[in-house]
Amino acid sequence: MTNYFQKRINQWSLSVIIILFIINILNIIYNTPMVPDQHWAQKIFYVHVPSAWVGFLSYFIVMISGFMYLTSRDNRWDNIGLAASEIGTFFISLVLITGPIWATPIWGQPWVWEPRLVTTLILFLIYIGYFMIRVYGGYIERMKRNAAALGIVAFINVPIIFLSVQFWSPDIQSHPQVEMTEQPSEILSPFIFSLIVFTMLYTVMIRYRVYVIHLNNGMNEDV
Amino acid sequence: MLSVQNISKAFNRKKILKNISFSQKEGESIVFMGRNGAGKSTLFRIIARLMTYDNGSIIFQGKNLLKVKPIHSSKLFYLGHSPGMYHPFSAIENLNFLLSLRKIYKDQLEILDVLDQFGLMESANEPIGVYSEGMLQRLKIVCAQLMDWDMILIDEPFSNLDKDGLDLVQKQISFWRSQNKTISMILHNKNHAENFCDRILTIESGIIK
């Protein structure tokens, strides 16, 4: 079996994404304007929002994979779901770390009950449960079904969770991100670029992770 | 009646059943034998749709059980190792509930009569939580006798029974055979097996020998 990175396309995609990511970081540090009052903390916006986008996209993929696994019982869908849940949780963790860092200069404290952050935190906690199901959900084949069901239930609740938290605390000062999307092109353009780079990074990560999981499952198979 | 084709099942990636295939004609009795952990109970639970399987198909009375609604397996009855009943309920309450699940309506006198045949009349109104293992085993056979089925899967029908209980259950199985019912059983005793079946299938290392 060929190594994943022996394939030309995978070599190219990894190289391209590394280069693009470096360009993205340099772009964020040197090219993006300084926003008054927020200074360097504002630059986290270019990482925070794309991380959130990728995290939620990943969880959406977990839901789709769960649905496909339950209907087809094809293990490949479970592999995709597992990979997506791991990578999604990684990016969501980034969101929970970068969010308070960014918002501290504006809010004066690392955490307030802002709808987006709270929704992200709740989803993160649900996925802790998801990983516990993966470990303690019984024998592997049953665990996959339970995890698939939970992945579906977790994501379909996201709009409800977000709406309820948003209405819960309308007096909480809105997340700085909301103002940022109304900014001029010298802020929006690098933001869109960062969004695209993060999405490409995610694609590379998930393809590789699915490959590793598939390999792992194949090696563990007792025929 | 039943056609099992290429059924495989793995637990934690270890294949317990490997492409199991067999057919059972109407009125035929088959006994499944094999060592502990061979996969006999697993196979029964898969056929009864209690457990999922990895691949294969199960055709019962012309219908693929995985592709049809559970209503189409109403003529297939499964008796597992455990009682499959609610411990706070009495024998009569459990039987009434299980009968109503299958939309079968029996006269209470008929239920009591069958309970009496199996020596459970005195404790018919006590919660089955106080029953011994032997009494629970008899109750399972009472349940099977009252149900309306064409094929039954019984996991170790003779376990935990005293001599009287053994006689009663053996007579009941013989009666079912005389009624041309299709029976599949899991047994460990070869003498029992030879007396109560048309053929014996042995499961070893996940395949039928």
Next chain:
Amino acid sequence: MFFVLLKKELFIELRSKELILSMVVFGIAIVLAFSFSSNLSRTVVMDYASGMFWITVLFVSALGVHRSFAYEKEYDAFSMLVTAPIDRGLIFLAKWVSGFIYLTLMEILIIFPFFKFLMIDYPSNILIAISTTLLVNLGIMAVANLVSGIAMRSNLSEILLPILFFPLVSPIIIAATKISTGVMLNESYGVWEIWVLIVGSIIIISGLAGYALFDYLVEE
């Protein structure tokens, strides 16, 4: 068939009385803990009363749902349900409705101690308070039974159930607290209408998801 299953759920409890008793005692214990631990003035307690009530309900419902599914595991009773020629989604619906009934009964029994121990005034509009509480109970039980179906056959079901349940039920708790506070303060319906809609949405989503997914969850 749904009524057969519902009748079974209700009669089991009538026979054993384990569920209601444990839920009520646990509920009162939590209320007592709130009374002891909150060294607040009466007016401040009024602000927190809704939250305290729904936290109590949350813990009690987790216990109740776990116990309700425990009946099925003992003596492998669930196998008879699963192998029966019935729509498996009806099992979820029966558990949901019976859980709603038990939760409501439990609340009826602990509501007076709750108000008395915490020295809170009763709401002036009792009818609205009752109807909104019933709606929230439906929502809580829908999520609880769905989660219990997922965690039921796991190795650590007692621990997994609350871990999965509490985050998923958070929108309902937010909504319930807002509704109860609105009712207690005699606010007009328009103020807390959105929360009723949110609870209604959760009931529909969780109910449909539970009904559809239960077929996949009950098999071993």
